[in-house]
Amino acid sequence: MTVQVLTDTTSCLPTSLVERAGMTVVPLHVMVTGGGGRGEVETREITPGEVVEIQRRGKERVSTSRPSPGELAAAYRDLATRTGCAEIVSVHLSSGVSGTVEAAELARDEVAGEVTVHVVDSRVLGMAMGYAVCAASAAAAAGASAEDVVALARRHADASRMWFYVDTLEHLRRGGRIGRAAALLGSALAIKPLLTIRDGVVHPAERVRTRAKALARLVDLSVEAVEAARADGLEVRVAVHQLAAEDAAAELADVLRERTGVGVDITELDPVVGVHTGPGTLGVAVAPQVP
Numbered sequence: 001m002t003v004q005v006l007t008d009t010t011s012c013l014p015t016s017l018v019e020r021a022g023m024t025v026v027p028l029h030v031m032v033t034g035g036g037g038r039g040e041v042e043t044r045e046i047t048p049g050e051v052v053e054i055q056r057r058g059k060e061r062v063s064t065s066r067p068s069p070g071e072l073a074a075a076y077r078d079l080a081t082r083t084g085c086a087e088i089v090s091v092h093l094s095s096g097v098s099g100t101v102e103a104a105e106l107a108r109d110e111v112a113g114e115v116t117v118h119v120v121d122s123r124v125l126g127m128a129m130g131y132a133v134c135a136a137s138a139a140a141a142a143g144a145s146a147e148d149v150v151a152l153a154r155r156h157a158d159a160s161r162m163w164f165y166v167d168t169l170e171h172l173r174r175g176g177r178i179g180r181a182a183a184l185l186g187s188a189l190a191i192k193p194l195l196t197i198r199d200g201v202v203h204p205a206e207r208v209r210t211r212a213k214a215l216a217r218l219v220d221l222s223v224e225a226v227e228a229a230r231a232d233g234l235e236v237r238v239a240v241h242q243l244a245a246e247d248a249a250a251e252l253a254d255v256l257r258e259r260t261g262v263g264v265d266i267t268e269l270d271p272v273v274g275v276h277t278g279p280g281t282l283g284v285a286v287a288p289q290v291p
Contacts, residue, residue, distance in 0.1 A: 001085060001141060002085055003145070004080075004085040004140060005137040005149065006023070006026065006075060006076070006089070006091070007024075007026070007129070008092050008100055009027045009028055009271075010028060010092075010098070010125045010270050010272055010273055011025070011093075012273070013127070013130040013133065013267070014265070017134070021134065022141075023133065024075065024079050027272075028064060028067060028098070028270075029064065029065045029066075030275060031062065032046070032060050033060060033062075046062075047271060048243055048244075048268050048269060048270070048274050049244075051243075051274045051275055052244045055279060062275050066102075066103050067100065067103055069103045070110075071103075071107075072103055072107035076088055076090070076114075077111060079115075080111075087116040087117070087118065089117075089118045089140065089146055089150055090104050090108070090117055090118065090119050091120040091132065091133050091136060091153050092119070092120065092121065093122060093124070094124055094125060094200040094201070095200060097197075097201065101119060101121045104117070104119045118147075118149075120150055120153050120154060120157075121200070122154075122157040123157060123158070123197075123200040124157050124197050125273065126241055126283060126285050127239035127285040127287065128160035128162040128197070130239070130285075131287035132152075132156035133153065135153065135289070136149045136150075136153040136156070156287060156288075156289075156290055161222075162196060162285045162286070163195065163196045163218055163283065164194075164196075164218075164241065165193070165214050165215060166195065166278060167211075167278060167281070169193050192214040193214075194217055194218060215252065219255055223259050227260075234288040234289055234290060236262055236288050237262075237263075237265070237287045238262050238264045240253045240264055240265070240266045240282070241269050241282065242269065243268065243277060243278070243279055243280070243281040245280050245282050252282060252284070253266050269283070
């Protein structure tokens with residue numbers, strides 16, 4: 001393959017799928033600041049379960065950071081060495097919520113002359129990006145040019161929709177990732193937020209008073225998106241995301257399967273995403289398989 005695809009962990013791709021497709025995934029970082037007045041900052045790989053436990057204890061502060069340009073440049077060089085590829089398509093979460101795209105662009109310039117890198121700002125995250133990466137990887141494996149792989153990744157990401165339910169806006173507020181949903185903060189105690197990613201940033205999708213109503217709207221919006229794609233003659237892939245909400249995610253997936261007839265992937269949120277959404281998060285990504 002002369003073209004390889006690289007992405008980051010906020011695509012929330014299951015490990016089995018990554019291994020089967022031979023994709024390269026670069027991690028974003030979680031930083032843990034110790035409690036008890038110690039103030040130590042530790043940057044390390046962390047599981048979603050650890051994020052939940054830290055947030056529930058409330059004694060340590062967790063934040064996130066992008067991979068450095070140097071880390072990405074090293075990943076590009078390693079991928080080129082391992083595969084002998086001439087070009088890399090590097091697909092990342094929205095620049096509206098992370099500086100990862102900027103870091104990738106700096107890394108691209110650093111390795112210019114060694115390997116050609118095409119950076120794609122997906123303007124989404126989670127499996128809305130993950131399915132776009134899958135399509136791009138399949139196209140690359142079939143011999144598509146880097147330009148065609150880039151265009152396909154962008155079409156898939158642009159066509160995808162994603163909504164997510166969070167128990168509270170507090171984690172998004174602390175991390176500064178709240179985007180247009182900041183307008184909801186004044187009434188946060190009276191609502192159960194249902195949010196979406198639009199134009200690359202977090203937007204409020206619905207103002208809902210109870211968790212049950214929020215999840216019902218999450219289902220309705222997802223079903224409407226599936227039906228709209230089918231009306232255009234497109235197949236659709238659907239994923240349910242969860243953080244510390246396994247049973248609720250399984251129930252949500254069952255309802256979506258029953259109402260749409262589409263297979264539903266269930267995947268745990270990446271720890272970096274989980275830091276900003278908090279325990280109890282449920283999300284749905286609907287990805288039309290555009291040509």
